Amino acid sequence: MAAAKHKYDESKVKTLSSLEHIRLRTGMYIGRTGRGDDYEDGIYVLLKEVVDNGIDEFIMGHGKRIAIKLEDNIVCVRDFGRGIPLGKVVECVSEINTGAKYNDDVFQFSVGLNGVGTKAVNALSETFLVRSHRDGQYVEARFVRGELVEKKKGRSKDRDGTHVEFKPDPEIFGNYVFQLEHIERRLRFYAYLNAGLRIDFNGQTFVSEGGLLDLITEEGMYEKLYTPFHFRDKTLDFAFTHTNRFSEEYYSFVNGQYTNDGGTHLSAFREGLLKGINEYSRGKYDGDDVREGILGAVSIRIKDPVFESQTKNKLGNTEIRGSLVTKVRDSVVDLLHRDKTAADRLISKIEDTQKLRKELQAVKKVARERAKAVSIRVPQLKDCKVHYNHAKDKGRESMIFITEGQSAAGSLVSCRDVNTQAIFTLKGKPLNVCDLKRDALYKNVEIYNLMRSLDVEENTDNLRYGHVVLATDADVDGLHIRNLMITFFLRFFSTLVERGHLQILETPLFRVRTRKETIYCYSEKERDEAAAKLGSKSEVTRFKGLGEISPGEFKQFIGPDIRLRPVNVSGEHAIDELLQFYMGKNTPDRRAYIMENLVVAV
Numbered sequence: 006m007a008a009a010k011h012k013y014d015e016s017k018v019k020t021l022s023s024l025e026h027i028r029l030r031t032g033m034y035i036g037r038t039g040r041g042d043d044y045e046d047g048i049y050v051l052l053k054e055v056v057d058n059g060i061d062e063f064i065m066g067h068g069k070r071i072a073i074k075l076e077d078n079i080v081c082v083r084d085f086g087r088g089i090p091l092g093k094v095v096e097c098v099s100e101i102n103t104g105a106k107y108n109d110d111v112f113q114f115s116v117g118l119n120g121v122g123t124k125a126v127n128a129l130s131e132t133f134l135v136r137s138h139r140d141g142q143y144v145e146a147r148f149v150r151g152e153l154v155e156k157k158k159g160r161s162k163d164r165d166g167t168h169v170e171f172k173p174d175p176e177i178f179g180n181y182v183f184q185l186e187h188i189e190r191r192l193r194f195y196a197y198l199n200a201g202l203r204i205d206f207n208g209q210t211f212v213s214e215g216g217l218l219d220l221i222t223e224e225g226m227y228e229k230l231y232t233p234f235h236f237r238d239k240t241l242d243f244a245f246t247h248t249n250r251f252s253e254e255y256y257s258f259v260n261g262q263y264t265n266d267g268g269t270h271l272s273a274f275r276e277g278l279l280k281g282i283n284e285y286s287r288g289k290y291d292g293d294d295v296r297e298g299i300l301g302a303v304s305i306r307i308k309d310p311v312f313e314s315q316t317k318n319k320l321g322n323t324e325i326r327g328s329l330v331t332k333v334r335d336s337v338v339d340l341l342h343r344d345k346t347a348a349d350r351l352i353s354k355i356e357d358t359q360k361l362r363k364e365l366q367a368v369k370k371v372a373r374e375r376a377k378a379v380s381i382r383v384p385q386l387k388d389c390k391v392h393y394n395h396a397k398d399k400g401r402e403s404m405i406f407i408t409e410g411q412s413a414a415g416s417l418v419s420c421r422d423v424n425t426q427a428i429f430t431l432k433g434k435p436l437n438v439c440d441l442k443r444d445a446l447y448k449n450v451e452i453y454n455l456m457r458s459l460d461v462e463e464n465t466d467n468l469r470y471g472h473v474v475l476a477t478d479a480d481v482d483g484l485h486i487r488n489l490m491i492t493f494f495l496r497f498f499s500t501l502v503e504r505g506h507l508q509i510l511e512t513p514l515f516r517v518r519t520r521k522e523t524i525y526c527y528s529e530k531e532r533d534e535a536a537a538k539l540g541s542k543s544e545v546t547r548f549k550g551l552g553e554i555s556p557g558e559f560k561q562f563i564g565p566d567i568r569l570r571p572v573n574v575s576g577e578h579a580i581d582e583l584l585q586f587y588m589g590k591n592t593p594d595r596r597a598y599i600m601e602n603l604v605v606a607v
Contacts, residue, residue, distance in 0.1 A: 058123065071083070074206070075183055088167050094135060129174055132170075133151070142160060220244065234337070279295050290359065386458045393468055406427070414430040437588060438452070470506075475507070479514055494507050495574070513527050517543050
């Protein structure tokens, strides 16, 4: 029977239609699905695919405005380009590998080269409508989950262009919610990349004349050390400045597409920038010295972009690298000669960084020798077997719990999964590093040991654990420790936070139980509901610390049903201001804010 069940013959071979394949293998076409919490979730990719068509029309000189409306999870996008040819409206939104993006005479610098975009939107939408206005005529087609249900045509008084209306399918995306900040961020990028384009969205207007210079000026809220440099021609646009950050940060784009994983164009920009600065200054600065604190943006337009996936997060055209490095280098040299005041500040910043780095090397040497004298291993670390930096696919679920005190650590040690769960024990409250320089990390034994445990001393690319989990008590002291650790990561390793590695372990605050049933509650509301359910004879326990939870109980809270809440940074690039206000030395301002917003329970 078993052999017959698993028999491999002609009956097991299936041929899926393009519609079936998109719905069955959604990730191949739009990446992650998600429910709208993350910028890269699928519902935003659907919006992007439709807006991209309007952007392509603008690039080719047709239509200077795109109108977008979102209401009740229904997205409407209207561009004022040439409109889809009326005889091919249905095919262009429902048949894979159909479109004009393959024709260089029509679209020279298009992102949508695979003939998939709006077809995927159609297939993954509960309802989908497309209406093309062209030369006084229109053709409209309605679809339900990719299947054509109605087509009509007639005369049109509207301007030429295309109207697309869709509602993402809950069967694919679950109980999703559009987050307006994610949409607005994407639309701001579109405006920066397409100077002169006007995008209207739910009563807001996004428009930019300065391009990437506006992006660097408006998006970057860090203190800028000099006026940003900016270069733009038909195929290359870049801008950069230095800030007081320790890390480097870039925005990279290809044909208007935000490539959050970078690629050839970003690596070429970074190399060309270094070569240009060294050529201008006649120096031999290291890349780390030049790029520390840099905030840059680069956008290129090429005819045949090769991306590593349908979602176009990383460019793979290696043949453009050499010429792009040379062009960036020459342009940087020219920009620096044109603005000597800003150039002098740039060189001064690099020299200061170089000096500090040399001083830091001596501090690092002392810290390493001290660590070796104590122990070859980190004494506060109970390590696991699988690590993220050695096997990223397999090690993605590896995690390290950062906890305080031996009692909490004891509960974790006795019930953890030794393959994927490590524990780092803090001794008391960690150092507040808000106003400190990097050398303080090496002078503090506990912070240095934590860096060694995470293997982020040089950069966050070597991170040993997929999840860095703050596991502190749910009291005032525990929350203070949590804030101090978040400050540490945001101040010196912000990319670790931005990539979603830093998380908070949620453990129950209350246990409500009878002899027959136990309910763990994560809020007072849940406690009251559980008490009402179990009756007046139920026993309610308040967990003041992790050490009060027995290992047997704790195991279920760090097992398959573990609750991890990611640490997110809202309002990009406002990290410095956020830290200074809540964790800096401005005690009077912070006290005034607390007193003005204090809520007294009656």
